[in-house]
Every structure is written in structure tokens, then in C-alpha cells.
Amino acid sequence: MARVALERLEPGMRLAKAVSNPQGVLLLREGESLTERHLQVFRTWRIPEVDVTLADGSEPAGVAAAPGEAEAVCEIPADIEAEITHRFRHAGVESDIVMTEIRDQAAIRQAMRIQARPTAAGGPVQEAV
Amino acid sequence: MAPRLETLVQHIGSLPTLPTVLLRVNDLVSNPKTSAHQLSRVIMEDQSLTVRLLRLVNSPFYGFPRRISTVTETLTILGFNQVRNLLLTVTVVDLLGAEESEEFSPLRLWQHSVATAVAASVLAKCTGHEDREELFVAGLLHDVGKLVAFQIARKYFVQVIQVVRARDLLLRDAEQEVFGYSHDQVGRLLAEQWKLPVRLTETIACHHRPDLAQLAQREASIIHLADILSRALGLGSGGDDGVPPLSAEAWHRVRLAQSALGGLMKDIEVQYEEAQALLLRQTKVRPGPTEQLTHVS
Numbered sequence: 001m002a003r004v005a006l007e008r009l010e011p012g013m014r015l016a017k018a019v020s021n022p023q024g025v026l027l028l029r030e031g032e033s034l035t036e037r038h039l040q041v042f043r044t045w046r047i048p049e050v051d052v053t054l055a056d057g058s059e060p061a062g063v064a065a066a067p068g069e070a071e072a073v074c075e076i077p078a079d080i081e082a083e084i085t086h087r088f089r090h091a092g093v094e095s096d097i098v099m100t101e102i103r104d105q106a107a108i109r110q111a112m113r114i115q116a117r118p119t120a121a122g123g124p125v126q127e128a129v
Numbered sequence: 130m131a132p133r134l135e136t137l138v139q140h141i142g143s144l145p146t147l148p149t150v151l152l153r154v155n156d157l158v159s160n161p162k163t164s165a166h167q168l169s170r171v172i173m174e175d176q177s178l179t180v181r182l183l184r185l186v187n188s189p190f191y192g193f194p195r196r197i198s199t200v201t202e203t204l205t206i207l208g209f210n211q212v213r214n215l216l217l218t219v220t221v222v223d224l225l226g227a228e229e230s231e232e233f234s235p236l237r238l239w240q241h242s243v244a245t246a247v248a249a250s251v252l253a254k255c256t257g258h259e260d261r262e263e264l265f266v267a268g269l270l271h272d273v274g275k276l277v278a279f280q281i282a283r284k285y286f287v288q289v290i291q292v293v294r295a296r297d298l299l300l301r302d303a304e305q306e307v308f309g310y311s312h313d314q315v316g317r318l319l320a321e322q323w324k325l326p327v328r329l330t331e332t333i334a335c336h337h338r339p340d341l342a343q344l345a346q347r348e349a350s351i352i353h354l355a356d357i358l359s360r361a362l363g364l365g366s367g368g369d370d371g372v373p374p375l376s377a378e379a380w381h382r383v384r385l386a387q388s389a390l391g392g393l394m395k396d397i398e399v400q401y402e403e404a405q406a407l408l409l410r411q412t413k414v415r416p417g418p419t420e421q422l423t424h425v426s
Binding site (some may be wrong): 011027046086087088089090093096097098101102103104106108109110113 | 232295299357358360361362363370371372373374375377380381387390394398
């Protein structure tokens, strides 16, 4: 097992330990093989480093989750993405790296706010508009 | 036709003015010979203001390590300028509270203003700016021109909101179309009418164009960014629902590391809840002035 910084991760590497966001919500299970999309999610959540199994296979691959099982919690929910994209439509995000960072952080804050919101019945959390 | 800026100015007199005590405090603070004793006597003439000031400085939001129980003590610990800014903070929200309408919510604007004030104060702390209270007040007042327009030329301000919605514009661009000027210019006039300090006036007037400021470029830049951050977080509403572009020059002047933005935005969210509870809890809603520029050209 090796701890690898985000910027040195590559698609195809296999997770030796599950990765969670700063609130403890699972992003990707142990044993998953990293894709470019997963790396993008780690960047969004500012995950600094993750543990991966070594390429020579000296580590067991771990308990592989059923493919796609972790996908549901893996990204900023699509409705929040859409809301944030709309909110930033005049902001010139494409040509401004600072604005891109503000946008990404706003999406994270919004996602966390909704995760943290208690629900009366304990059912799925709904975004109140 | 919408009223010209000069016409709007003439009607600013129909808006509530700052309490006399605050005008006297303004004068005394700008006089270097004023003593804490003199100033505290003037403040204490207004009991309700005194109570609100002490409540504010002893609130968890300000978080002073020990209880401050007198006005003189407040002046000694915080300094004259800061106390003047705190007095403005506890006064303006009540003073310019207005009725909610279908098209425009003054309460949501105040929420946006409190969020911008909090963001400005957090930015001040992060970037080592020495005057957090002045930036807080500047954030609170940065959009005050919108309330002035809403109160004295409501018909046209409502038209602005309709243009914003129909054509998906930012509010300031729609104001330029309908009025030929925008809320930052109106804000400057109110600040001048209220005889606010020049630097604060300029910060309010230049929050969309910090490059035009002469004395307060850094402060106007901080408010420019604070406005963007509060909109990015969706706290309250400035009358439109979009984040405006960031001026590269303003970003440079604020002198903030990009990597600090995440932590800073989290702090803004937390402090906003506290500040909102403190400042907007007792907001009175008052009817707008009877005299409105609905037919003035």
C-alpha cells in the first residue's frame, strides 16, 4: 500500500482504503479502480492524498465493491451542480481560475448544508428552495 | 420616464435620517480633541441605542473575552471609530426596513447585506486589514442605494426587477437601462447625505468598480469580493440571483491566497447565522414614504 498525493494519482490505480469527504461521507470504496471522473471528484472535495495498492500486486486488491455501488455518493448531486451552474452563469467561470475555485467551494458548501440538514422522518434529504 | 439622479437626490430627504445622536457622534469622532467622557455622554442620551450597542459588543458574534458593561469602557477598548461603526450597524437596518413586496424583498436584501458584511469582516481578518468594523458596516451598506430607489422610485425599481427576470440580466445592468445610473451611485448620495466618513462613502460607491476609488481602493476591492462570496453562497438576495464577474485587479488588491477561499467561505456561513440572528431578529417593517417618484420625469 502506498499513500499517493492527489496530483500523482492516475486512472487505473486501485484504492487500498475507502475515501470519504471531510464530513465523513463515503466517496469511493476500497478496492475500486480509479477513473478520471473519480480524480475529478477528489479534486472537487480537496482530498489531499489517498491510499492505493501497489502496482506490482504485492498488496491484496481488497474487497472489491460491486461496480457502480459507490457512485451515488461519489459526486456533488446533480441538482446542486445545476443550481450552482445557474448561479454562476454571469460570473465568467471559464476564464477565471479564482472564480472556478469560488464556484467549486460554493458547490461543496451547498452539498454539505444539505447533508447536514436533519429530516423529520429520517428519509432522503430534500433540497428546500 | 425614470427620475434622473438629481431628482432622486432631492427626494432622499423623505427617507428616514440618521438619529441626531449619530450625527453628533460623527462630528465628535472626527474632532481629535474629543474625550471618551464627552462621547459617551452623547451616546447615552439615547437609551435604546446604548442598550443595542452594549448588546452587540457582548454578543458571541463579537466575542470579546470579557463582559463590557459601560459605553465609556466600550470606547476605551474599541476606540472611537469602531464604536461609531457599531452604532451605524445597530441603526441602519431598522432605519431602512421596508415593506416586502411581490417583486422585491427588502428582508432578503438585508440578508445579502449582512452576509456581505460578515464576508468583508472575515476577509479583513484573513488579510490583516486593521479596520474590521468599518468593512463590516461598508458591507452592510453597500447595496443601500437599492433600498433608496425601491423606497422613493418604487415603480421604476420594480421595472428594473422585471427586466432582470425577463432578460436574465444582473440587476446593475438593468438599473443602467431603466434609470441610466445604478445603486452604487445612489448609495454614494445617501452616504453623503448622512455625512458618513469619506472612506466609507467611497467604499460603498465603488464596490462594483474598485478601480475608480481614490482613498479606499483596497476596501472597495474587499467589498467587491465579499459581495461575490455572499452571492456564491446563496445567502439572501441582492435582487438578482447571479454571481457577477470578479475584477482581477480587485482580487490582486485583496491579497488573499486562493487556497484560503474554502475555509473562508465556511467561516462566512457560520458567522452569517450568528450575525443574522443578532441584526435582523428585531427588524421592524415600516411602510415606505408616502411621497414616491411615480410620476416624476
